[in-house]
Amino acid sequence: MFTNNKTSRRIVMKSLAGASMLLPGMLHEMIGAETSPGNAGAAQDPLAPRAPMFPAKAKRVIFLYMSGGVSHVDTFDPKPRLVADHHKIHDKAFLHGSPFAAKRYSSAEAEVTELFPHLGACMEDICLIRSMYNDIPNHPQATLQIHGGSTVQPRPSMGSWVSYGLGTESKDLPSYMVLAPEVPYGGSDVWDSGFLPAFHQGIRVVPGQEAIPNITRRASAEIQNMDLGLINFFNRKHLEEHDADRTLATRIKTFETAYGMQREAPEVFDITQESDATLALYGINRDTKKGFAWMCLVARRAAERGVRFVELINGGVDKYTNWDAHLNIRMHEPLAKKSDQAIAGLIKDLKSRGMLDDTLVVWTTEFGRNPADESPDEEGRRHQSAAYSSWVAGGGFKGGLVYGSTDDYGLKIASDPVHIHDLQATLLNQLGLDHTKLTFRHAGRDYRLTDVSGRVVKELVS
Numbered sequence: 015m016f017t018n019n020k021t022s023r024r025i026v027m028k029s030l031a032g033a034s035m036l037l038p039g040m041l042h043e044m045i046g047a048e049t050s051p052g053n054a055g056a057a058q059d060p061l062a063p064r065a066p067m068f069p070a071k072a073k074r075v076i077f078l079y080m081s082g083g084v085s086h087v088d089t090f091d092p093k094p095r096l097v098a099d100h101h102k103i104h105d106k107a108f109l110h111g112s113p114f115a116a117k118r119y120s121s122a123e124a125e126v127t128e129l130f131p132h133l134g135a136c137m138e139d140i141c142l143i144r145s146m147y148n149d150i151p152n153h154p155q156a157t158l159q160i161h162g163g164s165t166v167q168p169r170p171s172m173g174s175w176v177s178y179g180l181g182t183e184s185k186d187l188p189s190y191m192v193l194a195p196e197v198p199y200g201g202s203d204v205w206d207s208g209f210l211p212a213f214h215q216g217i218r219v220v221p222g223q224e225a226i227p228n229i230t231r232r233a234s235a236e237i238q239n240m241d242l243g244l245i246n247f248f249n250r251k252h253l254e255e256h257d258a259d260r261t262l263a264t265r266i267k268t269f270e271t272a273y274g275m276q277r278e279a280p281e282v283f284d285i286t287q288e289s290d291a292t293l294a295l296y297g298i299n300r301d302t303k304k305g306f307a308w309m310c311l312v313a314r315r316a317a318e319r320g321v322r323f324v325e326l327i328n329g330g331v332d333k334y335t336n337w338d339a340h341l342n343i344r345m346h347e348p349l350a351k352k353s354d355q356a357i358a359g360l361i362k363d364l365k366s367r368g369m370l371d372d373t374l375v376v377w378t379t380e381f382g383r384n385p386a387d388e389s390p391d392e393e394g395r396r397h398q399s400a401a402y403s404s405w406v407a408g409g410g411f412k413g414g415l416v417y418g419s420t421d422d423y424g425l426k427i428a429s430d431p432v433h434i435h436d437l438q439a440t441l442l443n444q445l446g447l448d449h450t451k452l453t454f455r456h457a458g459r460d461y462r463l464t465d466v467s468g469r470v471v472k473e474l475v476s
Contacts, residue, residue: 066446071410145418184320196330
Protein backbone atom coordinates (compact mmCIF):
# COMPACT_ATOMS: atom_id res chain seq x y z
CA MET A 15 0.00 0.00 0.00
CA PHE A 16 1.37 3.42 -1.01
CA THR A 17 0.71 6.72 0.70
CA ASN A 18 1.50 10.20 -0.51
CA ASN A 19 4.80 11.75 0.45
CA LYS A 20 3.41 14.34 2.86
CA THR A 21 1.35 11.77 4.74
CA SER A 22 4.38 9.48 5.00
CA ARG A 23 6.55 12.26 6.37
CA ARG A 24 3.95 13.22 8.95
CA ILE A 25 3.81 9.60 10.16
CA VAL A 26 7.62 9.58 10.50
CA MET A 27 7.56 12.87 12.38
CA LYS A 28 5.03 11.57 14.89
CA SER A 29 7.01 8.34 15.29
CA LEU A 30 10.17 10.29 16.02
CA ALA A 31 8.29 12.41 18.54
CA GLY A 32 6.95 9.26 20.20
CA ALA A 33 10.49 8.01 20.53
CA SER A 34 11.50 11.32 22.14
CA MET A 35 13.71 12.16 19.16
CA LEU A 36 11.76 15.38 18.43
CA LEU A 37 10.57 18.00 20.89
CA PRO A 38 6.78 18.68 20.77
CA GLY A 39 7.27 22.26 19.61
CA MET A 40 9.52 21.11 16.80
CA LEU A 41 6.93 18.51 15.78
CA HIS A 42 4.17 21.12 15.52
CA GLU A 43 6.42 23.39 13.48
CA MET A 44 7.32 20.63 11.05
CA ILE A 45 3.72 19.53 10.52
CA GLY A 46 2.72 23.16 10.09
CA ALA A 47 5.33 23.58 7.40
CA GLU A 48 3.98 20.47 5.68
CA THR A 49 0.39 21.66 5.64
CA SER A 50 0.74 25.41 5.06
CA PRO A 51 -0.90 26.31 1.72
CA GLY A 52 1.42 27.25 -1.13
CA ASN A 53 4.49 26.15 0.81
CA ALA A 54 7.24 24.91 -1.49
CA GLY A 55 9.79 24.17 1.15
CA ALA A 56 9.94 27.62 2.77
CA ALA A 57 12.33 29.24 0.31
CA GLN A 58 11.68 30.36 -3.24
CA ASP A 59 13.11 28.09 -5.94
CA PRO A 60 16.17 29.91 -7.34
CA LEU A 61 15.84 27.95 -10.58
CA ALA A 62 12.17 28.77 -11.13
CA PRO A 63 11.44 30.01 -14.69
CA ARG A 64 12.07 33.72 -15.12
CA ALA A 65 10.52 36.00 -17.69
CA PRO A 66 12.94 37.18 -20.39
CA MET A 67 13.92 40.83 -20.50
CA PHE A 68 11.94 41.27 -23.74
CA PRO A 69 9.89 38.97 -26.02
CA ALA A 70 12.04 36.00 -26.97
CA LYS A 71 12.15 33.91 -30.13
CA ALA A 72 13.80 30.94 -28.39
CA LYS A 73 13.21 29.13 -25.10
CA ARG A 74 16.12 26.71 -25.00
CA VAL A 75 19.54 25.90 -26.47
CA ILE A 76 21.14 22.72 -27.80
CA PHE A 77 24.84 23.54 -28.13
CA LEU A 78 26.91 21.20 -30.32
CA TYR A 79 30.60 21.72 -29.60
CA MET A 80 33.23 20.04 -31.81
CA SER A 81 36.44 19.85 -29.78
CA GLY A 82 39.77 20.32 -31.54
CA GLY A 83 39.12 22.88 -34.26
CA VAL A 84 37.13 21.86 -37.34
CA SER A 85 38.60 22.88 -40.69
CA HIS A 86 36.19 25.31 -42.34
CA VAL A 87 37.63 24.84 -45.85
CA ASP A 88 37.02 21.09 -45.60
CA THR A 89 33.45 21.34 -44.31
CA PHE A 90 31.18 24.41 -44.54
CA ASP A 91 33.37 26.88 -46.48
CA PRO A 92 34.78 24.97 -49.47
CA LYS A 93 37.22 26.85 -51.70
CA PRO A 94 37.50 25.87 -55.40
CA ARG A 95 40.40 28.31 -55.86
CA LEU A 96 42.31 26.63 -53.03
CA VAL A 97 41.88 23.26 -54.73
CA ALA A 98 42.95 24.70 -58.08
CA ASP A 99 46.07 26.29 -56.55
CA HIS A 100 47.05 23.24 -54.50
CA HIS A 101 50.79 23.36 -53.60
CA LYS A 102 51.27 26.84 -55.03
CA ILE A 103 53.06 29.34 -52.81
CA HIS A 104 51.00 32.14 -51.25
CA ASP A 105 52.51 34.53 -48.68
CA LYS A 106 55.58 32.28 -48.34
CA ALA A 107 53.50 29.18 -47.56
CA PHE A 108 52.27 26.26 -49.62
CA LEU A 109 48.52 26.10 -50.22
CA HIS A 110 46.78 22.81 -49.49
CA GLY A 111 43.52 22.13 -51.26
CA SER A 112 40.79 20.05 -49.69
CA PRO A 113 40.55 16.38 -50.65
CA PHE A 114 36.77 16.53 -50.18
CA ALA A 115 34.42 17.42 -53.01
CA ALA A 116 31.72 20.02 -52.39
CA LYS A 117 28.28 20.74 -53.79
CA ARG A 118 24.82 22.01 -52.94
CA TYR A 119 22.68 19.39 -51.25
CA SER A 120 19.57 21.58 -51.02
CA SER A 121 17.97 24.59 -52.67
CA ALA A 122 19.85 26.84 -50.22
CA GLU A 123 22.84 28.84 -51.40
CA ALA A 124 25.47 27.07 -49.32
CA GLU A 125 27.77 24.43 -50.70
CA VAL A 126 28.99 21.83 -48.23
CA THR A 127 31.67 19.17 -48.63
CA GLU A 128 30.94 15.48 -48.90
CA LEU A 129 31.80 15.08 -45.21
CA PHE A 130 28.32 16.38 -44.31
CA PRO A 131 25.76 15.27 -46.93
CA HIS A 132 22.91 14.94 -44.41
CA LEU A 133 23.54 18.39 -42.95
CA GLY A 134 23.99 19.71 -46.46
CA ALA A 135 20.41 18.68 -47.16
CA CYS A 136 19.30 20.71 -44.10
CA MET A 137 20.87 24.00 -45.15
CA GLU A 138 17.45 25.56 -45.77
CA ASP A 139 16.99 25.46 -41.99
CA ILE A 140 20.56 26.50 -41.14
CA CYS A 141 22.02 29.98 -40.80
CA LEU A 142 25.68 29.54 -41.80
CA ILE A 143 28.28 32.03 -40.57
CA ARG A 144 31.50 31.84 -42.60
CA SER A 145 33.21 34.82 -40.98
CA MET A 146 33.74 33.76 -37.36
CA TYR A 147 36.89 34.71 -35.50
CA ASN A 148 38.22 34.66 -31.94
CA ASP A 149 41.25 36.00 -30.11
CA ILE A 150 43.72 33.15 -29.56
CA PRO A 151 44.44 30.06 -31.70
CA ASN A 152 45.29 27.83 -28.72
CA HIS A 153 42.92 25.09 -27.62
CA PRO A 154 42.43 25.84 -23.89
CA GLN A 155 42.03 29.60 -24.27
CA ALA A 156 39.81 29.38 -27.36
CA THR A 157 37.65 26.70 -25.73
CA LEU A 158 37.16 28.84 -22.64
CA GLN A 159 36.30 31.85 -24.79
CA ILE A 160 33.63 30.07 -26.83
CA HIS A 161 32.06 28.89 -23.58
CA GLY A 162 32.73 31.64 -21.04
CA GLY A 163 33.73 34.65 -23.11
CA SER A 164 37.27 35.06 -21.74
CA THR A 165 40.66 33.75 -22.81
CA VAL A 166 42.35 35.07 -19.67
CA GLN A 167 40.61 33.09 -16.94
CA PRO A 168 37.74 30.62 -16.56
CA ARG A 169 34.41 32.35 -16.18
CA PRO A 170 30.82 31.11 -15.98
CA SER A 171 29.86 29.06 -19.01
CA MET A 172 27.22 30.26 -21.45
CA GLY A 173 24.89 27.54 -20.21
CA SER A 174 25.29 28.85 -16.68
CA TRP A 175 24.52 32.40 -17.80
CA VAL A 176 21.37 31.22 -19.58
CA SER A 177 20.32 29.29 -16.47
CA TYR A 178 21.00 32.40 -14.35
CA GLY A 179 18.96 34.59 -16.68
CA LEU A 180 15.98 32.32 -17.36
CA GLY A 181 15.92 29.53 -14.78
CA THR A 182 14.54 26.17 -15.89
CA GLU A 183 11.17 24.79 -16.89
CA SER A 184 11.87 21.46 -15.15
CA LYS A 185 11.74 21.02 -11.37
CA ASP A 186 13.42 17.63 -11.42
CA LEU A 187 16.14 18.06 -14.04
CA PRO A 188 19.11 20.43 -14.09
CA SER A 189 18.79 23.65 -16.03
CA TYR A 190 22.14 22.95 -17.74
CA MET A 191 23.09 19.46 -18.87
CA VAL A 192 26.37 18.49 -20.59
CA LEU A 193 26.68 15.24 -22.53
CA ALA A 194 30.43 14.65 -22.68
CA PRO A 195 32.05 11.23 -23.11
CA GLU A 196 35.44 12.97 -22.83
CA VAL A 197 36.59 16.14 -21.08
CA PRO A 198 37.57 18.80 -23.64
CA TYR A 199 40.37 21.36 -23.58
CA GLY A 200 39.79 23.65 -20.63
CA GLY A 201 38.56 20.76 -18.49
CA SER A 202 35.41 21.03 -16.40
CA ASP A 203 35.75 24.83 -16.44
CA VAL A 204 33.97 24.55 -19.79
CA TRP A 205 30.66 23.89 -18.00
CA ASP A 206 31.44 25.45 -14.62
CA SER A 207 29.29 28.20 -13.11
CA GLY A 208 32.31 30.12 -11.84
CA PHE A 209 31.23 32.92 -9.52
CA LEU A 210 27.54 32.31 -10.28
CA PRO A 211 25.67 30.13 -7.75
CA ALA A 212 26.70 26.50 -8.15
CA PHE A 213 23.22 25.25 -9.06
CA HIS A 214 23.74 26.95 -12.46
CA GLN A 215 26.68 24.65 -13.16
CA GLY A 216 26.38 22.10 -15.95
CA ILE A 217 25.69 18.50 -14.91
CA ARG A 218 27.94 16.18 -16.86
CA VAL A 219 26.42 13.07 -18.42
CA VAL A 220 28.79 10.32 -19.61
CA PRO A 221 27.02 8.06 -22.11
CA GLY A 222 27.07 4.43 -21.04
CA GLN A 223 25.32 1.97 -18.75
CA GLU A 224 24.89 4.55 -15.97
CA ALA A 225 25.08 8.00 -17.55
CA ILE A 226 25.19 9.80 -14.18
CA PRO A 227 26.86 8.12 -11.17
CA ASN A 228 24.55 7.11 -8.32
CA ILE A 229 21.42 7.94 -10.31
CA THR A 230 19.80 4.72 -9.10
CA ARG A 231 18.05 4.90 -5.73
CA ARG A 232 19.60 2.83 -2.93
CA ALA A 233 16.31 2.69 -0.99
CA SER A 234 12.65 2.67 -1.88
CA ALA A 235 11.18 5.97 -3.06
CA GLU A 236 8.91 6.12 0.00
CA ILE A 237 11.75 5.73 2.50
CA GLN A 238 13.92 8.20 0.62
CA ASN A 239 11.07 10.72 0.57
CA MET A 240 10.72 10.45 4.33
CA ASP A 241 14.47 10.76 4.96
CA LEU A 242 14.91 13.74 2.69
CA GLY A 243 11.76 15.44 3.92
CA LEU A 244 13.14 15.44 7.44
CA ILE A 245 16.59 16.57 6.34
CA ASN A 246 15.09 19.29 4.16
CA PHE A 247 13.12 20.70 7.11
CA PHE A 248 16.28 21.16 9.18
CA ASN A 249 18.17 22.56 6.19
CA ARG A 250 15.46 25.14 5.57
CA LYS A 251 15.25 25.98 9.25
CA HIS A 252 18.98 26.62 9.35
CA LEU A 253 18.80 28.66 6.16
CA GLU A 254 16.13 30.95 7.63
CA GLU A 255 18.57 31.78 10.42
CA HIS A 256 21.41 32.38 7.95
CA ASP A 257 19.60 33.91 4.99
CA ALA A 258 22.76 35.58 3.68
CA ASP A 259 24.56 32.25 3.31
CA ARG A 260 24.43 31.76 -0.48
CA THR A 261 26.62 28.66 -0.26
CA LEU A 262 24.11 26.95 2.00
CA ALA A 263 21.19 27.85 -0.29
CA THR A 264 23.14 26.54 -3.26
CA ARG A 265 23.91 23.27 -1.51
CA ILE A 266 20.26 22.75 -0.61
CA LYS A 267 19.12 23.39 -4.19
CA THR A 268 21.81 21.05 -5.53
CA PHE A 269 20.57 18.24 -3.27
CA GLU A 270 17.00 18.88 -4.36
CA THR A 271 17.97 18.70 -8.03
CA ALA A 272 19.90 15.48 -7.45
CA TYR A 273 16.83 13.95 -5.80
CA GLY A 274 14.62 14.98 -8.69
CA MET A 275 17.09 13.58 -11.19
CA GLN A 276 16.88 10.15 -9.61
CA ARG A 277 13.21 10.18 -10.49
CA GLU A 278 13.28 11.82 -13.94
CA ALA A 279 16.74 11.40 -15.51
CA PRO A 280 16.51 7.63 -16.17
CA GLU A 281 13.50 8.31 -18.40
CA VAL A 282 15.40 10.99 -20.31
CA PHE A 283 18.20 8.55 -21.08
CA ASP A 284 15.88 5.67 -22.00
CA ILE A 285 15.33 5.79 -25.75
CA THR A 286 13.61 2.40 -25.98
CA GLN A 287 10.16 4.03 -26.20
CA GLU A 288 11.09 6.03 -29.31
CA SER A 289 9.47 5.00 -32.59
CA ASP A 290 11.35 3.05 -35.24
CA ALA A 291 11.08 6.07 -37.53
CA THR A 292 12.71 8.36 -34.95
CA LEU A 293 15.56 5.94 -34.27
CA ALA A 294 16.15 5.58 -38.01
CA LEU A 295 16.27 9.37 -38.31
CA TYR A 296 19.27 9.46 -35.97
CA GLY A 297 20.74 6.21 -37.32
CA ILE A 298 20.75 4.28 -34.03
CA ASN A 299 19.35 1.07 -32.55
CA ARG A 300 16.86 0.79 -29.71
CA ASP A 301 19.42 -0.67 -27.29
CA THR A 302 22.01 2.06 -27.92
CA LYS A 303 23.35 3.71 -24.74
CA LYS A 304 26.24 5.78 -26.05
CA GLY A 305 27.66 7.48 -29.11
CA PHE A 306 27.02 10.90 -30.61
CA ALA A 307 23.71 9.88 -32.18
CA TRP A 308 22.46 8.75 -28.76
CA MET A 309 23.57 12.10 -27.36
CA CYS A 310 21.61 14.00 -30.02
CA LEU A 311 18.44 12.06 -29.32
CA VAL A 312 18.83 12.47 -25.55
CA ALA A 313 19.37 16.20 -26.11
CA ARG A 314 15.95 16.41 -27.74
CA ARG A 315 14.38 14.36 -24.92
CA ALA A 316 15.97 16.63 -22.29
CA ALA A 317 14.97 19.80 -24.12
CA GLU A 318 11.33 18.77 -24.44
CA ARG A 319 11.27 18.03 -20.69
CA GLY A 320 12.31 21.55 -19.82
CA VAL A 321 16.12 21.51 -19.60
CA ARG A 322 17.11 25.02 -20.60
CA PHE A 323 20.60 24.42 -22.03
CA VAL A 324 21.91 21.09 -23.33
CA GLU A 325 25.49 20.86 -24.55
CA LEU A 326 26.94 18.00 -26.55
CA ILE A 327 30.74 17.77 -26.64
CA ASN A 328 32.17 15.78 -29.53
CA GLY A 329 35.79 14.88 -28.80
CA GLY A 330 38.24 15.42 -25.96
CA VAL A 331 41.90 16.43 -25.89
CA ASP A 332 43.36 13.44 -27.74
CA LYS A 333 44.53 14.72 -31.13
CA TYR A 334 44.16 11.22 -32.56
CA THR A 335 40.44 11.08 -31.86
CA ASN A 336 39.19 14.69 -31.82
CA TRP A 337 38.86 17.29 -34.59
CA ASP A 338 42.46 18.54 -34.22
CA ALA A 339 43.62 17.49 -37.68
CA HIS A 340 47.31 18.30 -37.31
CA LEU A 341 48.41 14.93 -38.61
CA ASN A 342 46.04 14.41 -41.51
CA ILE A 343 42.91 16.25 -42.56
CA ARG A 344 41.29 12.93 -43.39
CA MET A 345 41.00 12.36 -39.65
CA HIS A 346 37.85 14.46 -40.00
CA GLU A 347 36.17 11.62 -41.90
CA PRO A 348 35.24 9.22 -39.06
CA LEU A 349 34.12 12.09 -36.84
CA ALA A 350 31.92 13.55 -39.55
CA LYS A 351 30.45 10.15 -40.34
CA LYS A 352 29.41 9.65 -36.72
CA SER A 353 27.87 13.12 -36.34
CA ASP A 354 26.43 14.11 -39.74
CA GLN A 355 23.25 12.03 -39.79
CA ALA A 356 22.74 12.43 -36.05
CA ILE A 357 22.77 16.24 -36.13
CA ALA A 358 20.62 16.34 -39.24
CA GLY A 359 18.25 13.91 -37.53
CA LEU A 360 18.09 16.22 -34.51
CA ILE A 361 17.14 19.20 -36.67
CA LYS A 362 14.48 17.22 -38.54
CA ASP A 363 13.12 15.72 -35.32
CA LEU A 364 12.82 19.11 -33.62
CA LYS A 365 11.18 20.56 -36.71
CA SER A 366 8.61 17.75 -36.95
CA ARG A 367 7.65 18.31 -33.30
CA GLY A 368 7.31 22.07 -33.68
CA MET A 369 10.30 22.64 -31.41
CA LEU A 370 12.82 24.07 -33.88
CA ASP A 371 11.06 27.44 -33.96
CA ASP A 372 11.88 28.07 -30.29
CA THR A 373 15.08 26.02 -29.95
CA LEU A 374 18.54 27.32 -30.80
CA VAL A 375 20.66 24.53 -32.28
CA VAL A 376 24.22 25.84 -32.31
CA TRP A 377 27.12 24.07 -34.06
CA THR A 378 30.59 25.44 -33.40
CA THR A 379 34.22 24.68 -32.71
CA GLU A 380 36.97 26.70 -31.03
CA PHE A 381 38.67 27.80 -34.28
CA GLY A 382 39.37 26.71 -37.85
CA ARG A 383 42.39 25.29 -39.65
CA ASN A 384 44.98 27.08 -41.76
CA PRO A 385 44.77 26.26 -45.50
CA ALA A 386 48.52 26.86 -45.95
CA ASP A 387 51.70 25.41 -44.48
CA GLU A 388 55.46 25.90 -44.72
CA SER A 389 55.83 22.35 -46.04
CA PRO A 390 54.34 21.08 -49.31
CA ASP A 391 54.19 17.58 -47.82
CA GLU A 392 51.99 18.50 -44.85
CA GLU A 393 48.82 16.38 -44.74
CA GLY A 394 47.23 18.08 -41.74
CA ARG A 395 46.36 21.67 -40.96
CA ARG A 396 47.51 24.13 -38.31
CA HIS A 397 45.30 26.20 -36.02
CA GLN A 398 43.61 29.34 -37.32
CA SER A 399 41.50 31.74 -35.26
CA ALA A 400 41.35 34.52 -37.85
CA ALA A 401 38.56 32.85 -39.86
CA TYR A 402 36.32 29.82 -39.40
CA SER A 403 32.69 28.71 -39.64
CA SER A 404 29.81 28.15 -37.22
CA TRP A 405 26.08 27.77 -37.77
CA VAL A 406 22.75 28.07 -35.96
CA ALA A 407 19.38 26.52 -36.77
CA GLY A 408 16.05 27.55 -35.29
CA GLY A 409 15.18 30.10 -32.64
CA GLY A 410 14.59 32.89 -35.14
CA PHE A 411 17.88 32.58 -37.03
CA LYS A 412 17.40 32.88 -40.79
CA GLY A 413 17.45 29.44 -42.37
CA GLY A 414 19.19 29.23 -45.75
CA LEU A 415 21.30 32.32 -45.08
CA VAL A 416 25.05 32.39 -45.68
CA TYR A 417 26.49 35.30 -43.73
CA GLY A 418 30.00 36.64 -44.15
CA SER A 419 32.79 35.27 -46.30
CA THR A 420 36.47 34.49 -46.35
CA ASP A 421 38.97 35.11 -49.14
CA ASP A 422 39.53 32.69 -52.00
CA TYR A 423 41.79 30.52 -49.85
CA GLY A 424 39.93 30.72 -46.54
CA LEU A 425 42.83 32.47 -44.84
CA LYS A 426 41.20 35.76 -43.89
CA ILE A 427 37.73 37.19 -43.48
CA ALA A 428 36.64 39.08 -46.56
CA SER A 429 33.29 40.46 -45.35
CA ASP A 430 31.02 40.81 -42.32
CA PRO A 431 33.24 39.56 -39.48
CA VAL A 432 31.53 37.98 -36.46
CA HIS A 433 33.51 37.79 -33.23
CA ILE A 434 32.66 35.08 -30.73
CA HIS A 435 31.21 37.76 -28.43
CA ASP A 436 28.93 38.84 -31.28
CA LEU A 437 27.59 35.31 -31.65
CA GLN A 438 27.09 35.02 -27.89
CA ALA A 439 25.27 38.37 -27.80
CA THR A 440 23.00 37.29 -30.65
CA LEU A 441 22.16 33.95 -29.04
CA LEU A 442 21.25 35.68 -25.79
CA ASN A 443 19.17 38.19 -27.73
CA GLN A 444 17.07 35.39 -29.23
CA LEU A 445 16.45 34.11 -25.70
CA GLY A 446 15.14 37.52 -24.71
CA LEU A 447 18.28 38.52 -22.81
CA ASP A 448 20.26 41.73 -23.29
CA HIS A 449 23.91 40.70 -23.07
CA THR A 450 24.86 44.11 -21.64
CA LYS A 451 22.32 43.78 -18.81
CA LEU A 452 22.74 40.12 -17.96
CA THR A 453 25.39 40.80 -15.31
CA PHE A 454 26.59 39.51 -11.95
CA ARG A 455 28.46 41.50 -9.33
CA HIS A 456 31.74 39.83 -8.40
CA ALA A 457 35.00 41.13 -6.95
CA GLY A 458 33.85 44.73 -7.20
CA ARG A 459 32.67 44.77 -10.81
CA ASP A 460 29.76 43.66 -12.95
CA TYR A 461 30.69 40.68 -15.13
CA ARG A 462 28.86 39.45 -18.21
CA LEU A 463 29.29 36.67 -20.77
CA THR A 464 30.47 39.03 -23.51
CA ASP A 465 32.94 40.83 -21.23
CA VAL A 466 33.10 44.44 -22.48
CA SER A 467 32.31 43.91 -26.16
CA GLY A 468 29.93 42.09 -28.46
CA ARG A 469 27.04 43.20 -30.65
CA VAL A 470 23.79 41.59 -31.75
CA VAL A 471 24.20 40.68 -35.43
CA LYS A 472 20.70 41.64 -36.53
CA GLU A 473 21.27 40.41 -40.08
CA LEU A 474 21.34 36.81 -38.79
CA VAL A 475 17.88 36.84 -37.23
CA SER A 476 14.33 37.54 -38.27
